Amino acid sequence: MQRIVTGNALVSVLAVVLALIAGGILIALTNEEVARTSSYFFARPQDMLGAAWTAASEAYIALFQGSVFNSDGSTFARMIYPLTQTLTVATPLICAALGVALAFRAGLFNIGAQGQIIIGATLAAWVGFSWHLPVGLHLLLVILAGIVGGALWGGLVGLLKAKTGAHEVIVSIMLNYVAINLVLYLLTIPAFQRPGSTNPISPQLDETAMYPPLFGDTFRLHWGFIVAILATFFAWWLLNRSTIGFELRAVGSNPHAARTAGISVTKGYVIVMVLAGALAGLAGTAQVAGTEQVLTAGVAASFGFDAITVALLGRSTPWGTFAAGVLFGAFRAGGVTMQTNTGTAIDIVLVVQSLIVLFIAAPPLVRTIFRLPEPGQLTAKPRKTATTGGAA
């Protein structure tokens, strides 16, 4: 019983609650109705408090309705539509975050997922709209192209790190910018533009190149989500059950010992960045062959950066990352509904998300706030955290 009260699960739940409260306060403070009623707060405080409650709760209800279950939906499909939307958004996020997590486990801080997604998406899209191949084969090649594109871009970071010692943080940041400019350029040349148009937008990918919808045309959710599940499983297997994962984890937690045991640290850097890039490239395919179906300069949205937070929240474990990805997907999907239904600016979602991560990362703070007893085990061992991330 005691364990449940002080346990991690409770802390996580409370962290979410805290973050939602903080976000709610922010929503209420900036609400016009609240501002209006606050002018006579001392005369009738209940008006303002009521308005504040209404503002915050309506926003959150919309958030929930937009991400999990829409009780106002006319059909069952419409009711569960939000959930599928959440999973759709989560798909690229999970893939890219897996890449970031993998790199973390090998001691590298990969800020370059954004660029890797872009290059993966570019290559995948190109194969998707300029080659015309039979069903099955085409999609397969699109996926492969995405993986190769991302892997190249990520591998470059690993290679430079291994060969010259260039810091991966610098190189990966810089390559993000190079990637975006590259795709901006490509979208100005006819090979990437729609015939007869000079807009920086590619033709739609062939039908054969796209992930088929998972539950029919009513839903946006596509087979990319299944691929994301497989990728998560793959990452789990790779990290925990394969020799490569063993090498990567060894390199990440103690490169000296890894070297002494005959594991090449530099090779490890290259391999992990290739894999990280490949996963990010996969995220790119989920965009071009799944949700967006075309290539534009904004194809990666902010997935590459969100992926870092997702990976950290998932403590760099594959299934943790998967769960965190779904959570963030829910916020993203629900945020859209919240904005359209209640006019609450979607940025609030970022605030709530980041507060959740902060609170979850600091259980003692949550315990202090809720006056929970400390758990028995106190001898927290200092963990090296410089580059290994939450490799727990």
Place this chain on the structure above:
Amino acid sequence: APPAEEGGSGSPAAEATDYRGCIVSDSGGFDDRSFNQSSYEGLKMAEQDLGIKISEAESQAETDFGPNVDAMVQADCNMILTVGFLLGDVTKEAAADNPETNFAIVDYSDPEFTDNVKPIIYDTAQAAFLAGYAAAATSETGKVATYGGMNIPTVTIFMDGFADGVDYYNKQKDANVELLGWDKKSQNGTFVGNFEDQGKGKTNTLNFINEGADIIMPVAGPVGLGTLDAVIEANADGKDAKVVWVDSDGYETAGKAEEFILTSVMKLMGNAVEDVIKTDTEGKFDSTPYVGTLENGGVALAPFHDLDAAVSDDTKSELETIKKAIISGDIKVESKASPQQ
């Protein structure tokens, strides 16, 4: 067949109370001092003038387009207005799936649109041509400049028109006014890479001024505010620099440096948007594209306001002549980025 007709019968005023007009921005948001904002203002005007209800969805990233349009469809909008070519595919799809809803899209048209979509597009180059001519005629240093947010047609169409205007002036007057920041032939020039970073707008503008340009046209939404800052500084420093604003009349909307705004290349989107909605509430929706031109007043050159004296009367009358020539087709303003209908 256009499905919204049934709603059109009856008196407009009574009908209008139920009518919902909705808008989805592209990733620039409604405060972009550019087409999102103008379109949004058009919808707001419709709300006031026609008494309709409105809903809005601001997209943060391209991934939001689909869900946002979808949310609008769910919200039972009568008219969904989308902004920018990036929303083209999403609009096309949603329109095909929801024939009972009407759509309008700003700055994009597509032959595959179903007939419940009305494209609202602009031949901006026509007005920019006038601005280029005016700038070339007014420049003291013989150098004018332009830069863009990104190398996309809705931006470069301004730059192409401006370049042609400068060229036309050079030909007419056998002058040699130089344009920095854009080469129409190679379609290559200066771009800040986004529509947000005002600092870069300022730096670029100072670079242009250092290279001798004295009239600068930023085509980059809020980034242009950086140009205004740079021009304020340059004038304080004893230089004589001016700005050509775009989209709206900068003298009215930019909020600063009015005294240095020579003129503006206006794209009067608000009016067009309100018009389209008005026609729809009256049940007269049609899907033929609206093309803003000098002729129909969809695009125009703003007054010179404070700098009226800086522009010679000759130039003013030449501008009138040119405007007529463009309208009549005697002068052809061509841009790769001109809307293909």
Place this chain on the structure above:
Amino acid sequence: MSTATATEPQQSSAPTDIVRNWKTPVILAVLSVLALLVFAIGAPDNSVTFRLSAPNDALVLPDIVLSAVVTGWVTAVLMLAAAIWSFRLVRSGRKVPGWLVAVFAILFIVGFLTWVVGSARTPNVALYGLLAGSFTLAVPLIFGSLSGVLCERSGVVNIAIEGQLLFGAFSAAVAGSLSGNAFVGLAAAAIGGVMVSAVLAVFSIKYIVNQVIVGVVLNVLVSGLTGFLFSTVLSSDPARWNSPPRLPIISIPVLSDIPVIGPILFEQSVVGYLMYIALAIIYVGLFHTKWGLRTRAVGEHPKAADTLGVKVNRMRFMNVLLAGVVAGFGGAFFTLVLVSSFGRDMTAGQGYIALAALIFGRWNPLGAFFAALLFGFATNLQYVLSALGSTVPNQFLAMLPYVVTIFAVAGLVGRARPPAASGVPYIKG
């Protein structure tokens, strides 16, 4: 007889041999061959004008006019000579001296500039403007990386520079607008930076949360918070909330009349001068004061510092807060100097570039300063080139600063050694 040797440092008296490191010569060789092919053989048949003074400057220097062909050949040949010499030096077991690399770099830049400006439609460039713009672009980066230096030198990884800058910019804009006083805005920026720092400090020092996590998340938090307030509050009434007055430009008499560098260095806003002050204080402070000694000790070997009575976590806390002040000033630069309103995410990733500059500058304030300048230069160069009508597509020009950074980091800097305890929380036994 053999007793004297025992106390001598053993390593230093061990016989040394030659470890040949071919990296530098190889890089120099590749670059000089490139120079030969591009700057010399590919030289445009042009003369290139570099203008040193604006027409209305107090002291007007004549323009420098170079023949692109001659300059291309001269620089390429000299570079080749330097490369060959460095090969010989390494073969004979010596190291390539730093000055040779520096001379090489200058030759490369001269050659490159002449070639690239010569290839533009207008082969005529205002050098003073190019440099002035570079400097302006570098200012927030310098503040950001100084903030990073302060944190990391004391053992706290600061990924949150972006957030500090952004919140500084936001606070400056809001406080400046509300009060109508730019200096109030400046003070608010510092406080804003400190607020972000305080969260970083509390979570990473007190709650021992992984510092990278806190940093990354803080950036998202600040982006979300300022974005939210921007769209709800600031946009509702920009005149009231988001039109801060600008900080005045103060030009220092005489000094600001020095040609080329005068207007760049001595015609600044308060924030610009604050940057010099911050740079000087942090540099001198770090390496020549008691505070600096303790800061570095805490970042290298906190336990050793602790055994000598230095309060490790207090030291870290103070430094992180101080870093917030510095980054806050950098943020103020955006809204009080550069432009005069806050925009959503207006720092546009500069915090991450500052982070890169900090690493590139090897955690040294001066190094970070120069790295930021290099970045600013590369950025402004590409703008100027595009303005002059370069034949290179603008998207490739835009890659220039990033590619230059990658080359510099991979080719010239290589492995850098961070403060040993950076990122490692200190827990007392």
Place this chain on the structure above:
Amino acid sequence: MRTVVPTDKEQVGWGLKLELKGITKRFGSLVANDHIDLVVQPGQVHSLLGENGAGKSTLMNVLYGLYEPSEGQILVDDKPVTFDGPGDAMAAGIGMVHQHFMLVPVFTVAENVALGNEATKAGGMLNLDDTRARIREISDQYGFEVDPDAVIEDLPVGVQQRVEIIKALLRDAEVLILDEPTAVLTPKETDELLGIMGQLKADGKAIVFISHKLREVKAVSDIITVIRRGKVVGDAPASASTTELAEMMVGRAVSLTLNKEAAQPGEETFTVSDLTVLSPTGQRVVDGISFGIARGEIMAVAGVQGNGQTELTEAILGLQDHVSGSIRLEGRELVGKRVKDIIGAGVGFVPEDRSVEGLVGTFSVAENLILNRYDRPPFARGLAMKPGLIAKNAEQYIAEFDVRTQSAEAAAGTLSGGNQQKVVMARELSRPLKLFIASQPTRGVDVGSIEFLHKRIVAERDVGTPVLIVSTELDEVLELADRIAVLYQGRLMGIVPAGTSRGELGLMMAGMNAEEAQAQQAQAEAQQTDVEGGEE
């Protein structure tokens, strides 16, 4: 800063008296110090003896204000004090030289000495000149030869040791705690340090001395306190015999000697010829070494840390970059091969620093037990690893090597030092080897486990594997070796037979070649009959 107030000192007239009363320190459920009483008198060397983990360092950390005692009281000159951090302890006149040096490696000597006690000029500017002058002053007084501007990481450990002492002295320490200061010194440096301690004692300082080397303890102590499992077992005079002290420490009779059979050397399958290793800056850290090891023979390398032993062993395993010469194992050249291939060729390797090079702390014990065989059958087929077999392997070796761990899945980093060492040894000895290299095989391991590990090493020899041992513990070298090689500044001073005397080895470790050392030692022995080495 504290100034010495003479009026308080009537008892002895000078220095400070320090008293610990009922000090208890708990780490969670572990009681590291259990009601310890101790009185340290000025002008005395007070030694603490105890097994690994007995609680000596913990007690000293409490005394120095680094740890807060769970119970008990500290009295300085009979006045109770509480220390809130080392600053207070220093102000009270206590200085400490830590077991693990507390020096910032990238700082100069002067910076390290100044830290926390900075002399400043106006505006908080450092006045390092002042510090330099004071370092020179102390250096002259006690005969240290320390350059104030040398960077710590470039200095040999012996000099670093002195810097630590200077740090304490410059802070006017009247009580000096020396926690295992001799662990990394040459016999000669040790002698010098013991001499310095004598001087300090004569100056009225109180010295607490911790060492595992009973000979030294006996040589310098005025009184010896033995601690076992956190409790004081009792005091002993310096004249107590080594065996008596060992028994007090461990609580049972221990055999301090290993009964091994004489070696039966076979064919010389491992040869090193003209091996030179350069450091990244070009120094010859191993300088033209040649030797061979036969099957069934243990070669031990003696020498002070930093004389090329690390590089020698690492060069054999392929971990060093600038290697010339030849290393042959059963006819195959190893120089230029990858580490993985060398391990695959049958080289077992126990690195000198287990937590840095030997183990991945976050990995489970089971994973650490296959750290260099994770990709080979039976533990992996293709890319897939075999968790079942890995677990079975772990079970077997945890039992065989008596690794005390909660489970095979526990992270290796949570194991005690000795147990970590056992994991590394178990891993390396759990497969057929063609060469076994072990650096500091029993560092930080308690007496009982040493016995076991030594037996395993000898057993490896007896199945016919050539064994190379590197140890800074002369006792260990003498005990295990069939032949002894001594390294000094990267050069081989000579290879001598197992029976060579401690004194002779000490001379070689200080840079004398075998013949000279033998001659000088003979001369010295002729002059005075020494007790040294007698107990073996």
